Amino acid sequence: MxxxxxxxWATAVGHTSDPVDVLKQQLREAQSAHDELLQQMKVAxxxxxxxxxxxxxxxxxxxxxxxxxxxxxxxxRPRRSLELSRLLRKLQxxxxxxxxxxxxxFVIKKVTEKHGKTEVRRVAVCPNTCVLKWCHVEESFGxxxxxxxxxxxxxxxFGPSARAAKxxxxxxxxxxxxxxxGERSYDFIGSNESSTRCFVLCISRLCEKFAGGTFRxxxxxxxxxGWCKLKTGCQRRGRTxxxxxxxxxxxVGATLPPPVQPPVVELAGAAEKPMDLFDFFDEPSPTLxxxxxxxxxxxxxxxxxxxxxxxxx
Numbered sequence: 001m002x003x004x005x006x007x008x009w010a011t012a013v014g015h016t017s018d019p020v021d022v023l024k025q026q027l028r029e030a031q032s033a034h035d036e037l038l039q040q041m042k043v044a045x046x047x048x049x050x051x052x053x054x055x056x057x058x059x060x061x062x063x064x065x066x067x068x069x070x071x072x073x074x075x076x077r078p079r080r081s082l083e084l085s086r087l088l089r090k091l092q093x094x095x096x097x098x099x100x101x102x103x104x105x106f107v108i109k110k111v112t113e114k115h116g117k118t119e120v121r122r123v124a125v126c127p128n129t130c131v132l133k134w135c136h137v138e139e140s141f142g143x144x145x146x147x148x149x150x151x152x153x154x155x156x157x158f159g160p161s162a163r164a165a166k167x168x169x170x171x172x173x174x175x176x177x178x179x180x181x182g183e184r185s186y187d188f189i190g191s192n193e194s195s196t197r198c199f200v201l202c203i204s205r206l207c208e209k210f211a212g213g214t215f216r217x218x219x220x221x222x223x224x225x226g227w228c229k230l231k232t233g234c235q236r237r238g239r240t241x242x243x244x245x246x247x248x249x250x251x252v253g254a255t256l257p258p259p260v261q262p263p264v265v266e267l268a269g270a271a272e273k274p275m276d277l278f279d280f281f282d283e284p285s286p287t288l289x290x291x292x293x294x295x296x297x298x299x300x301x302x303x304x305x306x307x308x309x310x311x312x313x
Contacts, residue, residue: 093217095201099127102202106195107137111164111187118168118189125150125202132179132186132203148179148186150206155180156213158200158221159228163187174228179203197221 105124112119123134124141133147157178159165164187165173175190177200190196201221204214215221234244 092219095205095218098198098201098218099125099205101194102198103127105141106191106198108191108195108199109164109189110134111167111189113184116167118164123188123199125199125206127202127206130206148181150179150203151210152181153179153203153207153211154182156200156203156207156211158196158213158215158224160232161213164189173232174225177203193225197225 102125105122107120108123109118110121110123111117120137121134122137122139122141123132125132130150131147132150133141133145135141135145139145157163157180158174159176160173162173162176162178163185164176164178165171167187168189171189174193175196177188177190177196179186179188188199190199197218201215201218204216204221208214208216215224230241230244234241237244
């Protein structure tokens with residue numbers, strides 16, 4: 001088998017290098033660079049793994065210390081007595097302030113049963129006799145005042161389910177409440193949120209044993225009022241709760257500062273994309289032009305016509 005000439009000799013005698021040999025040489029160089037870059041990436045990965053392990057160990061130690069502090073605090077904290085627990089539960093159900101204000105009375109609107117119109121009336125609750133009474137604004141409560149016995153109440157409606165909210169869509173529904181008995185419905189529109197809260201909580205406390213739709217605590221009423229406001233706002237804007245939620249999340253996200261990016265370890269030779277073998281064959285060489293398939297191999301044997309030994313370079 002004829003031996004190949006060295007590159008310098010082949011250039012001197014006019015022979016060019018084989019394109020396949022050139023491609024193989026470039027492939028070996030690319031593979032060597034790729035292996036070197038992989039080795040650097042493995043070293044960086046090992047460094048990052050050690051950092052992560054150290055951070056996890058510190059986190060575990062901090063959690064353990066936090067658990068120990070919590071256990072120490074629980075031991076030092078005095079136990080809650082049974083009497084204190086009862087007082088706290090009663091405090092959650094305490095609506096004495098609302099009952100006092102409802103007993104003094106508010107000037108609110110009452111919806112008439114026949115014509116469905118609103119009339120301004122002075123309305124108050126008498127907890128001792130369990131009566132809801134009302135009269136004209138310029139008058140005081142007396143024999144001519146009208147009233148309803150709260151012991152005959154079957155249901156208390158608040159918000160969109162109240163009759164006043166259905167008759168007057170322009171009115172804010174969280175100001176409306178209805179006292180429903182077996183004969184008819186007494187519908188009211190509060191002057192503000194405070195008056196509505198006082199009447200609803202006071203009537204709920206007086207009728208909680210035999211009427212439906214009542215509220216046990218002030219917290220339950222505030223939650224119902226919040227949902228009423230949210231649903232009413234979505235309905236008037238023609239949007240759903242999901243759309244409003246996504247809009248709020250996007251608005252809050254736009255006001256937050258940008259997230260802090262973790263530090264990036266710069267690797268030597270990692271600025272460019274690491275060369276892959278398939279990328280090398282997909283892109284043609286700029287010096288050799290497009291790679292031809294099934295190209296005949298040139299004969300690199302020494303021609304017999306060449307006279308004398310090859311000249312040295």
